[in-house]
Structure formats: structure tokens, C-alpha cells
Amino acid sequence: MTTMESLIGLVNRIQRACTVLGDYGGGGTGDNAFNSLWEALPTVAVVGGQSSGKSSVLESIVGRDFLPRGSGIVTRRPLVLQLHKMEEGTEEYAEFLHLPKRQFTDFALVRKEIQDETDRITGKSKQISPVPIHLSIFSPNVVNLTLVDLPGLTKVAVGMNSLPPLWLSTKVIYSVFYFPEGQPETIVEDIESMVRTYVDKPNCIILAISPANQDIATSDAIKLAKEVDPAGERTFGVLTKLDLMDKGTNALDVLEGRSYRLQHPWVGIVNRSQADINRNADMMLARRKERDYFDTSPDYGHLASKMGSEYLAKLLSKHLESVIRSRIPSILSLINKSIEELERELDKMGRPVAVDAGAQLYTILEMCRAFDKVFKEHLDGGRPGGDRIYGVFDNQLPAALKKLPFDRHLSLQSVKRIVSEADGYQPHLIAPEQGYRRLIEGALGYFRGPAEASVDAVHFVLKELVRKSIAETQELKRFPSLQVELAAAANSSLEKFREESKKSVIRLVEMESAYLTAEFFRKLPQEMERPVITNSKNQTAASPSPATQDQYGEGHFRRIASNVSAYVSMVSDTLRNTIPKACVYCQVRQAKLALLNYFYSQISKREGKQLGELLDEDPALMGRRLECAQRLELYKKARDEIDAVAWVR
Numbered sequence: 235m236t237t238m239e240s241l242i243g244l245v246n247r248i249q250r251a252c253t254v255l256g257d258y259g260g261g262g263t264g265d266n267a268f269n270s271l272w273e274a275l276p277t278v279a280v281v282g283g284q285s286s287g288k289s290s291v292l293e294s295i296v297g298r299d300f301l302p303r304g305s306g307i308v309t310r311r312p313l314v315l316q317l318h319k320m321e322e323g324t325e326e327y328a329e330f331l332h333l334p335k336r337q338f339t340d341f342a343l344v345r346k347e348i349q350d351e352t353d354r355i356t357g358k359s360k361q362i363s364p365v366p367i368h369l370s371i372f373s374p375n376v377v378n379l380t381l382v383d384l385p386g387l388t389k390v391a392v393g394m395n396s397l398p399p400l401w402l403s404t405k406v407i408y409s410v411f412y413f414p415e416g417q418p419e420t421i422v423e424d425i426e427s428m429v430r431t432y433v434d435k436p437n438c439i440i441l442a443i444s445p446a447n448q449d450i451a452t453s454d455a456i457k458l459a460k461e462v463d464p465a466g467e468r469t470f471g472v473l474t475k476l477d478l479m480d481k482g483t484n485a486l487d488v489l490e491g492r493s494y495r496l497q498h499p500w501v502g503i504v505n506r507s508q509a510d511i512n513r514n515a516d517m518m519l520a521r522r523k524e525r526d527y528f529d530t531s532p533d534y535g536h537l538a539s540k541m542g543s544e545y546l547a548k549l550l551s552k553h554l555e556s557v558i559r560s561r562i563p564s565i566l567s568l569i570n571k572s573i574e575e576l577e578r579e580l581d582k583m584g585r586p587v588a589v590d591a592g593a594q595l596y597t598i599l600e601m602c603r604a605f606d607k608v609f610k611e612h613l614d615g616g617r618p619g620g621d622r623i624y625g626v627f628d629n630q631l632p633a634a635l636k637k638l639p640f641d642r643h644l645s646l647q648s649v650k651r652i653v654s655e656a657d658g659y660q661p662h663l664i665a666p667e668q669g670y671r672r673l674i675e676g677a678l679g680y681f682r683g684p685a686e687a688s689v690d691a692v693h694f695v696l697k698e699l700v701r702k703s704i705a706e707t708q709e710l711k712r713f714p715s716l717q718v719e720l721a722a723a724a725n726s727s728l729e730k731f732r733e734e735s736k737k738s739v740i741r742l743v744e745m746e747s748a749y750l751t752a753e754f755f756r757k758l759p760q761e762m763e764r765p766v767i768t769n770s771k772n773q774t775a776a777s778p779s780p781a782t783q784d785q786y787g788e789g790h791f792r793r794i795a796s797n798v799s800a801y802v803s804m805v806s807d808t809l810r811n812t813i814p815k816a817c818v819y820c821q822v823r824q825a826k827l828a829l830l831n832y833f834y835s836q837i838s839k840r841e842g843k844q845l846g847e848l849l850d851e852d853p854a855l856m857g858r859r860l861e862c863a864q865r866l867e868l869y870k871k872a873r874d875e876i877d878a879v880a881w882v883r
């Protein structure tokens with residue numbers, strides 16, 4: 235059967251995985267607003283003023299001498315200490331998360347590694363860092379428990395230039411009055427704010443260490459605990475140095491909760507003295523001595539069963555287990571919520587880019603297809619923009635045709651001049667055949683302008699639709715290089731279609747000039763008999779009445795102008811219909827059919843590296859995807875593990 239103890243092991247595993255991903259106590263949640271799983275997990279944080287006996291309590295709980303000692307601020311990174319109970323007779327060993335393959339059986343080396351690893355992150359500058367060191371100790375002499383050892387709260391710091399009082403011990407003088415080179419002057423506040431980031435969290439169990447030989451009202455640990463946990467619900471008060479109290483005094487007021495009341499009972503501790511440490515006194519012996527101290531103490535004898543470091547360890551272990559158990563539903567709900575959020579974000583970001591050339595090509599072609607689909611939707615309807623092409627044919631082209639300067643070209647003066655020039659020395663006899671042709675040719679030349687303008691207008695609409703479609707193709711969003719290349723390829727195709735289309739519309743105009751519709755003129759002789767009436771706008775029109783005598787007079791030329799005008803207007807109607815057909819055939823239809831054909835033929839010839847360059851995502855996005863994927867894996871694993879434990883209970 236799975237016992238509750240496995241819950242602590244479970245939390246240990248999740249905490250280690252969180253740390254690897256940059257989610258640790260002290261504010262590190264990786265970055266970019268990931269939910270912190272660490273913060274949802276109950277932890278025990280060891281808090282106390284300098285020299286209050288924190289290290290001694292931890293070593294006593296472990297039953298081993300393994301923490302760095304020395305002058306100044308020794309603990310400069312949080313130490314996550316995970317204790318795993320082993321069967322009796324098993325050899326003790328320690329393991330660091332950052333050195334997973336190495337088992338330490340020599341605890342002096344553990345101490346050295348903690349020092350070295352602290353320096354690795356903080357440098358020799360003696361700064362502090364919130365990145366924790368994870369140490370697991372496997373031993374028959376421990377209970378299952380996880381504690382986070384934090385830097386000691388220091389007194390208000392003063393610089394080197396103020397002299398310390400003579401009565402202070404060397405250690406205190408060093409830590410309070412002297413900053414080693416490179417240590418920031420803000421270190422005191424830095425430590426306090428780091429400690430606060432732990433104890434502020436409602437899931438943090440505070441192990442507040444205070445020395446008995448100091449007024450409890452001035453205890454740094456209790457001052458802080460009071461602030462963040464005024465009801466004393468998650469604070470465990472620990473009183474060290476009971477043996478160092480003045481003769482005739484005792485700490486019963488504190489231990490029995492009269493001085494400062496907490497929901498959990500106070501625990502008194504007697505650690506090794508400095509002299510014991512100097513002598514390298516055995517930890518197991520120290521535990522025994524501590525037990526004897528309470529058993530035989532006239533002051534604390536009645537509390538003996540609830541005093542001492544062994545009792546403290548068991549008390550904390552039991553409490554931690556029950557807190558974890560009660561938090562499981564909320565941890566699971568946070569995990570499930572995070573899984574949902576991460577999956578949603580990953581979906582939005584798209585799959586990671588494949589590494590082999592074939593898959594990369596496939597990805598690129600898929601995206602081209604997605605773009606093509608959006609582009610066609612713009613043309614065929616469904617998305618806006620395609621209607622602007624019809625606008626060119628329905629408004630711009632007819633308006634441009636209407637504005638052509640035929641009035642000027644066919645003015646009486648111009649007609650006379652062109653006809654006379656065409657006649658040469660020999661005036662025409664009946665009808666000025668050459669004159670008509672010249673007048674018509676000249677007029678038809680004007681159609682080139684609107685024809686070309688229509689092609690250009692359609693081209694610009696298509697170009698704009700390409701730009702829009704690229705922007706709207708979700709799949710392309712992450713690949714700026716591919717977007718640029720795709721736009722360039724599509725635009726160069728559009729350019730070719732434009733050239734083709736221009737050739738076609740110019741050909742339509744030239745075809746009109748090359749062969750005139752004789753039919754139209756065959757009807758004219760009878761009409762020519764009619765006199766010409768000039769209207770108020772000086773425009774000419776044939777009259778149904780009998781022929782006039784001015785065969786070569788003004789009326790004659792007006793009639794010519796009128797005939798030419800009618801013919802040109804007939805051609806204009808034709809072109810108004812055929813120019814759109816040419817534009818659609820050469821540009822719109824081609825864009826739908828073959829916009830990316832050239833791109834496709836080129837892309838398939840590219841090497842893997844060049845394809846990879848097209849798929850060079852924004853590095854920030856790649857990083858984010860990786861982080862999300864790792865987090866997702868962490869959360870899923872954590873959920874599975876919690877599920878497994880929770881169901882067996």
C-alpha cells in the first residue's frame with residue numbers, strides 16, 4: 235500500500251523537475267507568466283537570524299554534519315534539503331540534483347560541494363542568488379521531509395568605516411560590519427526579500443528559529459513570521475540554545491506559548507555548542523545528549539516527549555504529509571488548468587519545425603497551400619477584396635473611356651486637316667477613304683491608355699490581395715522569411731501576368747485598328763445623303779432629309795466626324811467588354827491557377843539548409859514553444875504521478 239510518506243517523495247520529485255525548468259521558490263517561475271507549480275507545493279522554509287542555530291537544527295534533523303560554516307553570510311543560495319528514509323542498515327548517501335550521477339558518502343565533500351556550487355552561480359562576489367541547490371539525503375536516520383534552508387536574516391548593515399563594539403564575537407563583527415569585496419551593500423535587504431518570497435506564499439510552512447538566550451520579542455524569525463502569518467497557522471516556533479540561558483532562568487513562557495502564541499506547539503532544541511563542533515562531536519551522540527538534557531531537565535522534563543530535534547523532524551514530517559494531502563485537489567486543479575492553457579498556446583504557435591529536408595519541404599508546401607486558399611477566397615468571395623476587380627471593369631474603365639478626347643480629335647478643324655492631309659494633292663472624289671482610316675486609327679490609338687490602366691488597376695488589386703492573404707494565413711505567421719519569399723514570388727508572377735495582360739489588351743486595340751468593320755460603312759451612303767444638323771454643343775448628327783449641296787463644305791466634314799464618332803463609339807463598346815475579358819483571362823485566372831508555380835518549381839530544387847532558412851522562426855517563439863512543451867511534459871508527468879498516488883491512498 236502506498237503510505238502518506240510517498241506524498242513527500244512525490245512532491246520532492248515534482249520540485250526537482252520544477253527547478254530544472256527554472257520554476258523554484260524565491261520568485262523564479264521561469265518567465266512569461268507560467269503558473270508556478272512550485273508555489274502550489276507545500277514547503278518548509280527554515281528562517282532565522284544569523285547564528286540563531288539554523289544550520290545546527292538542520293544537521294541535527296539529518297543527524298549529519300554537512301553544512302558549510304564560516305564567517306560572513308555562508309548560506310547564499312536556498313538549499314532544498316530532501317530527506318528520504320531508508321531501511322535500517324542501509325548506507326547513508328547524498329546526491330545533488332546538479333550532479334545526478336554522483337553519490338556522496340563522505341559528508342565533508344557534501345559541504346564542499348555546497349560551497350562550490352554556491353560560488354558557481356554567485357561567483358566569488360559573495361552575492362546571493364534565488365536559484366536553489368537541491369540536495370537529497372538517503373539515510374535510515376532521517377524521516378521523510380523536505381526543508382528549504384534560507385540565508386540568515388542579518389542585522390542592519392553598516393560599512394567598514396564604523397567600528398564594531400568590542401563585546402561582539404568575531405563572527406558577528408565580520409557579518410555585520412564587513413562586506414567582502416564585491417558584496418553589494420544591499421545584501422541585507424536582498425536576503426530579506428528573498429526570504430520573504432518564500433514565507434509570503436500561503437503554502438509555505440515557516441520553521442522560525444530563535445535562540446533562547448535572546449529576548450523572543452527581538453527574534454528576526456518571529457518578527458517576520460508575525461508579519462506574514464499573523465494567526466500563527468503555518469509557523470512552527472523552534473527555540474535553540476536552551477542550554478545557554480542564564481542560570482536560574484528558563485524559556486517556559488515561550489515553549490508553553492505564553493510569550494508568543496502559535497497554533498502549533500513550540501519545540502525546544504539543544505544543539506551542539508561551538509566547542510562540540512570544534513571537537514567534531516558525533517551527531518548521534520549529540521542527539522542522545524539532547525534527549526538526556528530534556529529527560530533530566532527540572533524545567534522542561536514535563537515537556538520532554540515534545541522537545542528535541544528528533545521530535546521536531548517527526549512533527550514536521552507528519553504535518554507536511556497532511557498538508558500535502560489536503561492540497562492535492564488544488565494542486566491537481568492548477569496542473570489541469572496549466573495543461574489546458576499550455577496546450578492552447580502550443581496549438582496557436584504551431585508544431586515545431588521538422589529537421590529533415592523532406593518534411594521541411596512538405597511544411598512549406600502546406601503553408602503555400604494555406605496561403606493559396608486564403609488568396610482564392612479573396613478572389614472568389616468569402617473574404618473581401620475581389621469585388622474591387624469588378625469595380626475596375628464596371629467603374630474605372632467606362633469612366634476612362636468616356637473621358638477620351640474624341641471631341642478634340644473629331645473637331646471640324648481637326649477632321650478637315652486630317653482628311654486634307656490624307657488626300658494629298660488629289661482631293662477625294664466621293665468619300666475620303668484614307669481620311670476616314672486616318673481619323674479612325676488616330677481615335678483608336680486613344681484606347682491604349684484605358685486598356686493599360688485597367689491592367690495596372692487589376693494588378694494592384696491582386697498585389698494587395700497577396701499582401702493581405704499572407705498576413706491572414708495563420709500558419710505563415712511564425713515564419714517571417716517564408717512570408718517575404720512568398721510575397722516576392724507571388725508578386726513576380728503577378729508582374730508577368732501583368733505583362734501578358736498588357737500585350738493582350740494592346741492587341742485588342744491594335745486588332746480594331748488593323749481591320750475595320752466594313753459593314754458599318756456600307757450602311758453609310760444613304761445616310762450620307764442626309765444633311766447634317768449641328769446641335770447646340772456643336773456636335774454633329776445625320777438628318778433624315780434630302781442631300782445638301784455642300785459636298786466639300788462644312789456639312790460634309792461634320793458628317794465625316796459624325797460617322798467616325800459613331801464607329802469609335804461602337805469600338806469603345808466592344809473594348810469595354812473585351813478588355814475585362816483579357817484582364818481576367820491573363821491576370822485573375824492565371825493568379826488563381828499559377829500564382830506560385832514558379833516558386834514551387836524553384837523550392838523543390840533547394841537543399842535542406844536553404845529550406846531550413848526559409849523556416850527560420852523568430853527565436854523568441856522557438857524558445858517559448860520549447861518552454862511550453864517542457865512545462866507541459868512536467869505538468870502531465872506530475873498529474874500522472876499524483877493520480878497514481880492519490881488513487882492508491
Ligand SMILES: Nc1nc2c(ncn2[C@@H]2O[C@H](COP(=O)(O)OP(=O)(O)OP(=O)(O)O)[C@@H](O)[C@H]2O)c(=O)[nH]1
Pocket residue numbers: 282283284285286287288289290291303306308309385386474475476477478503504505506507508509511
Ligand atoms: N550551546 C549551544 N550552542 C548552539 C546551539 N545552537 C547553535 N549553537 C551554536 O551557535 C552558533 C551558531 O549556530 P549555527 O547553527 O551556525 O547558526 P546559524 O543560524 O546557522 O548561523 P548562520 O548560518 O551564520 O546564520 C554555533 O557556534 C553553534 O554551535 C545550542 O542549542 N546550544
